[in-house]
Amino acid sequence: MIPALLGLALSAASASASVVPVAPAVMTSEGPLVGAREADGSIAFRGIPYARPPVGPLRWKPPQPIRWSAPRAAIKAGSACPQSDYGVWNRKDAIAGREDCLTLELRTPTLTPARPLPVMVWIHGGGNRGGSGMGNIDSDLVSHGVVLVDLNYRLGALGFLSHPALSAESPRRASGNYGLMDQQAALRWVKANIARFGGDPARITIFGESAGGQDVGIQRLLPANRGLFAGAIEQSGSPAFGVPTRSLAEAEALGERLARLAGAPADADAATMRSLPVAALLRAGDAVHVPSVGDDSFVWLQMTVDGVVLPDTPSRLLAKAANPAPLIIGTNLHEFTPTDIKGDARAVIRQRFGKDGPTVFAHYGLSKPGPVSEDRALDIATDLIFRCPSEVVARTRSGGPAWMYRFDHADADGTPVTHGSDIGSVMHRGTGGAATMQDYWLAFARTGRPEAAGLPAWPRFAASRRMVLHFGQDATAVREATDPVCPLTRTP
Secondary structure, X not given: OHHHHHHHHHHHHOOOOOEXXXXXXXXXXXXXXXXXXXXXXXXXXXXXXXXXXXXXHHOOOOOOOOOOOOOEXXXXXXXXXXXXXXXXXXXXXXXXXXXXXXXXXXXXOOOOXXXXXXXXXXXXXXXXXXXXXXXXXHOHHHXXXXXXXXXXXXXXXXXXXXXXXXXXXXXXXXXXOHHHHHHHHHHHHHHHHHHHHOEEEEEEEEEEEOHHHXXXXXXXXXHHHOOOOOEEEEEOOOHHHHOOOEEHHHHHXXXXXXXXXXXXXXXXXXXXXXXXXXXXXXXXXXXXXXXXXXXXXXXXXXXXXXXXXXXXXXXXXHHHOOOOOOEEEEEEOOOOOOHHHHHHHHHHHHHHHHXXXXXXXXXXXXXXXXXXOHHHHHHHHHHHHHHHHHHHHHHOXXXXXXEEEEEOOOOOOOOOOXXXXXXXXXXXXXXXXXXXXXXXXXXXXXXXXXXXXXXXOOOOOEOXXXXXXXXXXXXXXXXEOOOOOHHHOOOO
């Protein structure tokens, strides 16, 4: 078997000038893989299928196991999942999107380390409707002794649609949350196989940003995931994003509306639903309006409590502490402003805080009527959608130890800190004071605590002492949060 693997890898590697013609071969639980040795000596395996392609009769089905017997070349990135073009940030993925997209990739410093290496698994953001994980394994995290994994999961209507016909055919009488199931399947693959790539299955950290941060937060809460990973990092994302969850009945009603927009009758059967073109489903997902989320781009961020994959609301799952993995959670100085807050910040505050509204109005200087500036609306949005829901998670002691941060380090070109600004500082060693985000993330991945020689101390977050590590422009410093807004916030 190994000679065949070597021959295949040599043939594949000779077609690419970016790799040295050496044939790293690994036998996984699904079948044999051949990767490629990178110029820096690390070893990459790309386009690894962790489940069968979710096409035809497998559309809107839980991810199914996959097996192969012949050596499989893992030297080319997998396809992004289908998605609309939302701009420069996801255009490449939108152009290349295919339903056959359930792949992951990994890069390891070595297949045979002296001691098993910590593992970090990246879950990408994009509103659960765009983006892909592909290419993130090129991060220099690997050069610091980490096995790095990224993954794709189904997006938009293909990943999160509920519909009565799909629920009726399911043995569990529920539908939706396929993207979350994909992530779980990928994590199970990592747990089962990572030792063969030099990784430590007992030291797996999952991390992600934006929707990826939310999904990390959801995965951390699910009882079924206990033992799948040792730690979690939520960047600019938290379970539910402060948005009320949907019931299965509400999600199925949304699915019926989306079916009509896609060209099917609301009461379409499962076969009719599966016959709908991908393009029609993408257009329908972009056109459907959900008043309860405040911004239609959040349509697939609103989680469905289906009683199966997501058995309860995030707040109740937090209280149960089903998976108390240690946590790093935080936000950027500024994130972005959703439509509802941009349009009427006062109305959102009244709806969110009720009798505590006057306290919140006073904090933001909104006690008197008048227009809300764009900058003030951005402050409010950053707090209500990102920082305060993250604090709710961090202060819930039953959920395990938590450390909270705030990122405020602008790029050298002066670009303001906004949503996504932190990713580069994690994936590639940057600047920003006495220690970088990457230093702390690496320490956490190695030990489950963001502590290491030379790093300034980072106290745990607690409701009674809201200590936050600030990654500033020229310094890394701990400060205590004193605002009255976040202590009044509750997770839906």
